[in-house]
Amino acid sequence: MRHRGPLVSAVTPFRILPLGTPRPAIVVQNLTKTFDVPEREAGLRAALRGVFKRRTREVIAVSSVSFAIERGEIVGFLGPNGAGKTTTLKMLAGLLYPTSGEATVLGYIPWQRNAEFLRQMTLVMGQRNQLVWDIPVADSYELNRAIYRVPEHEYRETLDELSDLLDLGPLIIKPVRNLSLGERMRCEIAGALLHRPRILFLDEPTLGLDVTAQRRIRSFFREYADRYQATVLLTSHYMADVEALAKRIVVIHRGLILYDGALAGLIERFAPLKTITVDVSSPLLDPGRYGEVVSVEEGRVTIQVAKPDVAAVTNRLLADVSVTDLTISDPPIDEIIDRVFQHETIPDAEVEVPPAFART
Amino acid sequence: MTWLRLILIHLRIAVLNELQYRTNLGLQLFQSAVALATSLVSIAFVFSKTDHLAGWSASQLLAVVGVYFLVGGLTQLFILPSLGRFMEDVRLGALDFALIKPVDSQLLITTRQVEAWKVIDVLIGVCVIGVALVQMGTSLDPIQAMVFVIVLVAGVVVVSSFVMILATCAFWFIRVQNILVIFQAMYEAGRWPITIYPPWLQGALTFLVPVGFAITVPAEALVGRLDWRLLAGAVALAVVLPVFSRWFWMMGLRAYSGASA
The missing domain is CATH 3.30.70.980 (YebC, transcriptional regulation domain)
Structure with a gap:
């Protein structure tokens, strides 16, 4: 892979920044992603027909989304399933190429997957795990340490710190398959942070966990972000996650941004x-x-x-x-959000919602 | 260098994994022994009826069997199992974690699964080749040995790149595990020198699935009947295929859509 330096002028910022102001950590402009989804009716006959002639439908997962996130900011992405949250996150993590539009993360274009960029970010997905199933957690950590080339003393230091914050203790000498879901998630999170990333993409990090475990993970991320001045982009459909962590939220629905601003402002506007x-x-x-x-x-x-x-x-x-x-x-946030998604058009919102484009 | 480092990192994990389940060594020994016995018995059977098979003597055929084990062992040490895992990961969406690592994605996905016991096949291959050379009564002169090593490396590179290209198709078609099964079946045909097959099959085994370049050509170098044009062809293919597989991989990454949210 060719080594590319940070691209400074690839994206024009939204606001005119005075000279010397640090650029936002994440800048996204008109980012769009469409998928061709194969489509057929149920049944054998339709399946056979599908073998010869595939019908595909273009689905707009993310539709011309723009926003900027400052360094050290924690932003929550809210939206129902299929709103385009994860797709946006995956483009910013460099996993997906956008159909059109631009983005920079720490000055790098994510999907060019520059090694320097990758070394500074991490991705935590609540529903997938990267730890090796059959061996003790610590051995999986060692694998990540080696791949990220974290020096031994730094690794020890970080691991002690994470182990302390997440209360890993004896868990890391157990094979992953012997851990409970909550324990596994805590181990996953520590594993994803061993290289001390400055950008965290968290995709439903508390999915399926009980309330205690959720709370613990939330307070951990807050602590980590404070300590390392990390920029965090979080998706969740647990309102409590977003409420506890993010001062700013972005509501995304059917690939469009419906709201971007302070949590309090959302209440103001939609309630x-x-x-x-x-x-x-x-x-x-x-x-x-x-x-x-x-x-x-x-x-x-x-x-x-x-x-x-x-x-x-x-x-x-x-x-x-x-x-x-x-x-x-104020009415509970959940209720407000619900109302936003149900009515689809929002009072005073400039955004027009096109009919049925949700990705399921 | 990165590649070697990644192999060693994953070898460590593989060994740790193996130590959790200790029965594998026995199974692997048994499997290799059966495969070797099958090859030897069929050679013995053929040569109980005739002295030569398409111009190959019994001990020369033994050399082919040796190369078959050697190349099979080398490719199954990490490249084939890693590519198998890659295809599985694409289907299940677990590939994301591999793609966010700050190392070259193609190098990483070809080293993630190490099957350490396949060393046994490599050793069997080397021994069988040794026995074949003794039986033939020829000693390898340095040039011949060098040519053998060149075409052997070329063969491994060609087979690996070829399977790499097949595996990359997973980015578009998602379910392509069957491709590896078909490849294994075709590879079996390489137990015999491909010159014994009818021309159409020889063509298929050379260009459709490059088994000929992987096994027959190195074996020919070993027994001293390699045509220089085949040597040139093998080397050329060993340069072109990796370059193409690289380009194709990059295209695949662009097309990757990730298992849905």
Whole structure:
């Protein structure tokens, strides 16, 4: 493979940066990937026909996506299955060639797979493992150490540190096949970080794990990113992952970016309602006059109110009945995201969603 | 150099893996012994009826068997099993982890699976060749020995590149494991010098599947009946095929779509 230096001017940045400002770690412009997917009906006859004449359908997995991620930033990719999250991630990790568009990661074009670039990044996939099944974890680590040419002392140091953070302890002398799913995932993650990458692509890193294990892995990644100033791009459909790790989220659906910004902003934009829960000592008559009733229980009423009306409604409530407790909250993020995906078009969003292009 | 380093790294893993299951050595010895016995018995049978087979004497045929084991052992040491694993990985989507490593992807995928016991076949090959040379009563002069080594290396390179090209098809067709089975079957035909087969089959075994270049040509060099044109052809092929396989691999990487999300 030819050695190529970092490409400095391959992609024009979105904003005009003042001189001396470090470039973003990841810059993506109009990145598009289409797949030709073979298509046939079920049944033997259709299968036979398919042998001679393959019908393929072009599926747009990622459609002209653009964004930039600063060094040290943790960004969460949110979207339902087949939204194009993983495809985008794989292009940035250099695994897939895009159909069109441009991207640089640390100044390198990922799919040229420059060794220097590969040495600085890693990929963790929750549903696949790279550790060798039959031998102890430590031997698989040794394999990675050798391939990445990590010097012995540095390797020891990193392994001790990771082992400490992930609480690997006695796990690494066991064969992989004797580990539980949670233990295996922790070992996988350590194995993927032995070369201390500065860019982490995490594809559903907590898939299938129980809540405790998920929490542990989240706090680990936060710790790692802090310590090494690592740039992290995370996909997940567990909202809690994204909430815990990322300050910024990118919502992707049917290959298009629907939202890119702070988590708080997403709530602002897609949740025009607030939830008011009141505990009352006397029954609240006709709660429907205050807002949309969510639930009425013994001594507790939950209603939803448009944001601008929150103050007025609260005042009226406090005046009308004897309130023992009152809370105002945003609806759960999961619910908001759900609504985004179900309605597909978003209030005030500039993005138009074309019909049915999802990759399944 | 990288290649050698990668082979050694994976050899270590292979040995560790083998030590987990200790029955393999016995099985491998048994399998090699059966294969050798089959070859020897069929040669003995043929030569109980005749003195020459298409111009080859019994001891010369023994040399062919020796080269058959030697080349088979060398290619099955890591290249063929690694390519088998590669095809499996493409189908299951496990290739991603190989492609993100900071080493040349083609070198990496041809070294990931080492079958250390195939050394037995290599040793058998060397011994059988030795016995054949003694039987023929000829001693190899240095030039002849050098030519043998050249065509042997060329043969291994040709077979490896050829299978590499077949395996690369997995990027487009996903399920191509059968190709390796077909190749193994064709390779079996190399137990005999291909000159004993009808011309159409000789052609197929030379150009369609380069078994002729891998086994018959080195054996001919050994028994001193190699045509210089075949020597030139083998060397040329050993240069052209790897270059082509490299180009084809790069095309394959472009086409790789990864097992779905």
